[in-house]
Amino acid sequence: MAHKWGMAVDLDTCTGCGACVTACHAENNIPTVGPEQAARGRAMHWLRVERYWEGDFPDVRLKFRPVMCQQCDAAPCEPVCPTYASHHTDEGLNAQVYNRCIGTRYCANACPYNVRFFDFFNPQWPKPLHLQLNPDVSVREVGVMEKCTFCVQRIHAAAIDAKAEKRELKDGDIKPACVQSCSAKAMVFGDLNDPESEVSRLSRSPRGGKLLEDVGTLPKVTYLERQTQV
Amino acid sequence: MSEASSRKMSDDLLRPLLETSWRFYALVAFLGSIVLMGLCTWAYQMYMGFGMTGINNPIFWAFYITNFVFWIGISHAGTLISAILRLVNAGWRRPVTRCAEVITAFALMIGAMFPIIHLGRPWLFFWLMPYPSNRLIWPNFRSPLVWDFFAITTYLTGSVLFLVLPMIPDFALVRDRTTGLRHRIYGMLALGWQGTPKQWHRLESAMSIMAIAIIPVAVSVHTIVSFDFSMAPVPMWHSTMFGPYFVAGAIFSGIAGLIIAMAALRKFLHLEQYLHPVHFQNLGKLLLLMSLLWGYFVFAERLTVWYGNESAEIAVLRVTQTGSFAPLYWTMVVVNFVIPVSILSIKRLRTIAGCVVASFGVLVGMWLERFLIVVPSLGHKYLPYSWGHYRPRPVELLITASTFAAMCLLYTLFAKFVPIISIWELKVGEQEPHETAQERSARVLGEAHP
Amino acid sequence: MSAVYALYSSPDAAQRAVNGLYAAGIAEADVIVMSGEPFEAQPFAHRDSATWLWYIACLGGSIGLAFSTWLTRMTELAWPLQTGNMPIVAWWPNMIVMFELTMLGAILATVLTLFVTAKLPGRLPRLYDPEVTNGKILVGVENPPAAALPALERALTAGGAAELKRS
Numbered sequence: 001m002a003h004k005w006g007m008a009v010d011l012d013t014c015t016g017c018g019a020c021v022t023a024c025h026a027e028n029n030i031p032t033v034g035p036e037q038a039a040r041g042r043a044m045h046w047l048r049v050e051r052y053w054e055g056d057f058p059d060v061r062l063k064f065r066p067v068m069c070q071q072c073d074a075a076p077c078e079p080v081c082p083t084y085a086s087h088h089t090d091e092g093l094n095a096q097v098y099n100r101c102i103g104t105r106y107c108a109n110a111c112p113y114n115v116r117f118f119d120f121f122n123p124q125w126p127k128p129l130h131l132q133l134n135p136d137v138s139v140r141e142v143g144v145m146e147k148c149t150f151c152v153q154r155i156h157a158a159a160i161d162a163k164a165e166k167r168e169l170k171d172g173d174i175k176p177a178c179v180q181s182c183s184a185k186a187m188v189f190g191d192l193n194d195p196e197s198e199v200s201r202l203s204r205s206p207r208g209g210k211l212l213e214d215v216g217t218l219p220k221v222t223y224l225e226r227q228t229q230v
Numbered sequence: 231m232s233e234a235s236s237r238k239m240s241d242d243l244l245r246p247l248l249e250t251s252w253r254f255y256a257l258v259a260f261l262g263s264i265v266l267m268g269l270c271t272w273a274y275q276m277y278m279g280f281g282m283t284g285i286n287n288p289i290f291w292a293f294y295i296t297n298f299v300f301w302i303g304i305s306h307a308g309t310l311i312s313a314i315l316r317l318v319n320a321g322w323r324r325p326v327t328r329c330a331e332v333i334t335a336f337a338l339m340i341g342a343m344f345p346i347i348h349l350g351r352p353w354l355f356f357w358l359m360p361y362p363s364n365r366l367i368w369p370n371f372r373s374p375l376v377w378d379f380f381a382i383t384t385y386l387t388g389s390v391l392f393l394v395l396p397m398i399p400d401f402a403l404v405r406d407r408t409t410g411l412r413h414r415i416y417g418m419l420a421l422g423w424q425g426t427p428k429q430w431h432r433l434e435s436a437m438s439i440m441a442i443a444i445i446p447v448a449v450s451v452h453t454i455v456s457f458d459f460s461m462a463p464v465p466m467w468h469s470t471m472f473g474p475y476f477v478a479g480a481i482f483s484g485i486a487g488l489i490i491a492m493a494a495l496r497k498f499l500h501l502e503q504y505l506h507p508v509h510f511q512n513l514g515k516l517l518l519l520m521s522l523l524w525g526y527f528v529f530a531e532r533l534t535v536w537y538g539n540e541s542a543e544i545a546v547l548r549v550t551q552t553g554s555f556a557p558l559y560w561t562m563v564v565v566n567f568v569i570p571v572s573i574l575s576i577k578r579l580r581t582i583a584g585c586v587v588a589s590f591g592v593l594v595g596m597w598l599e600r601f602l603i604v605v606p607s608l609g610h611k612y613l614p615y616s617w618g619h620y621r622p623r624p625v626e627l628l629i630t631a632s633t634f635a636a637m638c639l640l641y642t643l644f645a646k647f648v649p650i651i652s653i654w655e656l657k658v659g660e661q662e663p664h665e666t667a668q669e670r671s672a673r674v675l676g677e678a679h680p
Numbered sequence: 681m682s683a684v685y686a687l688y689s690s691p692d693a694a695q696r697a698v699n700g701l702y703a704a705g706i707a708e709a710d711v712i713v714m715s716g717e718p719f720e721a722q723p724f725a726h727r728d729s730a731t732w733l734w735y736i737a738c739l740g741g742s743i744g745l746a747f748s749t750w751l752t753r754m755t756e757l758a759w760p761l762q763t764g765n766m767p768i769v770a771w772w773p774n775m776i777v778m779f780e781l782t783m784l785g786a787i788l789a790t791v792l793t794l795f796v797t798a799k800l801p802g803r804l805p806r807l808y809d810p811e812v813t814n815g816k817i818l819v820g821v822e823n824p825p826a827a828a829l830p831a832l833e834r835a836l837t838a839g840g841a842a843e844l845k846r847s
Binding site for chain 1: 759761762763764765766770773
């Protein structure tokens with residue numbers, strides 16, 4: 001059976017350290033836009049950690065929610081792209097094809113999670129920072145949309161390795177950059193079509209829920225948090 | 231009509247073509263420079279990167295899409311006046327049809343520029359067209375933007391043809407009145423028109439069919455433009471009412487644009503004898519009707535949102551009614567509804583000046599309405615962590631201003647080279663009321679047939 | 681000479697002249713009438729066969745419908761990319777494109793037929809007078825037989841208020 005990649009994020013474990021965000025930037029050649037552009041709302045964090053304060057001092061609680069592209073099975077960003085730059089792959093990922101994107105930005109408007117980003121300018125990496133670029137990931141030019149891909153380059157690399165070694169992919173073979181760098185081990189990635197995989201197990205957890213489930217996008221990221229009795 | 235008055239009509243309506251004053255050149259120079267500035271600004275935006283605009287995350291559409299919807303809306307003037315009034319045989323439409331159809335053609339051309347201007351990579355806009363490429367790739371027909379492409383292409387083709395076909399007999403008139411190079415050019419444009427009954431008959435049949443065909447196309451065009459919004463799960467965009475709402479708003483702004491254009495033509499081309507106050511009063515009544523209809527749609531939409539109390543939609547409603555967009559929103563209500571209804575429902579105020587004042591208000595209000603549909607919703611989607619603000623930057627303001635100048639420029643140039651009032655249609659309207667062909671034949675041949 | 685014609689100021693006079701020419705033995709198709717505006721009230725405006733324009737417009741629309749159905753379905757199957765849980769051949773969106781191309785087909789068919797049947801673009805025939813666009817109605821005969829000439833001229837001037845011309 002084909003793979004269906006999904007993730008699970010444990011909000012009770014997440015400390016909000018932001019290592020996942022940094023790792024994502026490093027792995028996917030995401031530029032930093034500078035303070036002025038960030039103040040105008042153009043920061044490009046494919047994965048962001050949302051921080052919420054609940055309650056009043058001294059009974060304040062802090063909650064962190066890492067939000068990345070939910071790779072929705074009924075993604076509203078896909079049918080609206082006029083050039084098929086945003087479409088669904090056989091393995092359940094929402095593909096963003098930079099070469100095909102003409103920058104209408106309709107997909108970003110349609111996305112309820114606001115996880116799609118636009119290249120407002122050509123990214124700059126002043127020397128010697130250009131040496132840090134990941135050769136497995138393209139550098140996007142001005143005018144195209146980009147977003148979290150579940151580190152599809154790592155998925156492909158692991159699949160190629162497995163094929164070369166004439167074996168099947170095992171659960172845990174593939175770790176996107178965020179999953180790999182999470183200090184609290186709060187993020188899990190795997191095959192939802194494999195009922196034994198950890199991510200499948202967690203997606204069935206009673207602590208599990210989806211973000212904006214009622215919008216009907218069928219997201220594939222399960223957020224685990226303690227449900228309080230009200 | 232008598233020969234003298236027919237000749238005078240031709241003289242009056244051809245005078246703008248045959249006589250040019252320095253004011254024309256000054257106006258063209260002024261408008262042309264603004265348009266040129268707009269083009270340079272666009273080139274600057276393409277060169278420096280789309281970041282020169284005020285667009286940000288999450289407000290990815292703002293001024294350019296507002297302008298797009300606004301201009302496509304203005305283009306509904308021609309269809310309503312020309313096609314619908316032609317089909318119901320309303321005689322008062324005759325001096326007005328070409329003014330209106332010209333607005334449609336040019337507003338469409340200007341509006342159709344904006345989907346290209348707002349692209350991140352505008353040089354690849356042709357990927358929206360279904361051409362057989364070497365790589366065998368096609369556009370996505372499920373995307374409302376591709377529907378836009380087909381709708382606007384069809385409507386533009388239809389409108390331009392609807393405009394150009396009745397121009398042929400008038401080109402023949404100009405051909406016969408001019409000499410030299412003008413004679414040759416207008417002769418080519420007249421396509422060898424002779425004016426035989428067969429040609430007239432074919433032309434009128436074609437116009438009837440086009441009138442019937444263009445009305446559903448016009449309705450579909452602005453409905454499809456509204457689908458750009460209603461197909462996305464964005465609070466206060468995903469409304470089933472957007473189709474009719476946008477079409478009503480389009481006709482509303484179209485009539486306002488037409489009133490202003492007609493008033494300007496009447497004043498500057500001295501067409502007082504052909505564009506009478508009654509024309510403005512009739513259009514003013516239509517404007518009043520559309521204002522009431524617009525108010526009805528806005529009320530129905532907002533009542534539904536308010537009553538439904540869905541939290542994401544309420545956030546958007548609140549930010550427009552009482553929040554940061556409130557000044558714009560209430561200005562829109564005043565200039566779109568309060569002022570036009572007040573002016574146009576009182577007969578003494580429904581003069582040419584009154585209609586023009588109301589129309590200017592409506593143009594401002596309808597532009598604001600488009601803006602208030604696009605930006606507040608995008609700034610306040612489902613996740614409050616990602617809400618944002620928008621402020622336009624100079625490139626957007628300059629390009630917007632230059633499109634208004636472009637419209638005026640194109641209109642001025644058109645009125646210089648083509649009679650802005652359809653001369654032959656006006657003459658048909660002046661023909662004495664007649665019996666049926668059989669009765670007339672019996673009368674004329676009375677001597678031969680007892 | 682190649683034509684004899686007269687210019688009339690009133691449509692009634694022109695109609696009388698046309699009838700006079702018929703009486704003088706000229707066939708209906710050989711009587712040339714030109715005017716600067718259509719005169720639907722006059723019988724001379726109704727000499728030609730009824731137009732097939734409606735049927736041709738419907739035919740054009742059908743061609744547009746067939747083409748757009750084929751285009752949308754073929755391209756969606758040629759590049760079967762899954763988007764948003766919608767079917768590969770998505771009929772709801774396809775219908776929108778089909779509607780537009782149907783109407784475009786009808787419009788283009790109408791205009792094309794108009795050009796063909798009205799013989800546009802064409803060259804101005806030798807029998808033409810610029811006074812036509814000045815409000816006069818031209819009634820005449822091209823290449824009249826010389827023997828019939830006086831009878832034709834009588835028929836043309838019998839209607840009154842005419843300027844007789846030859847070219």
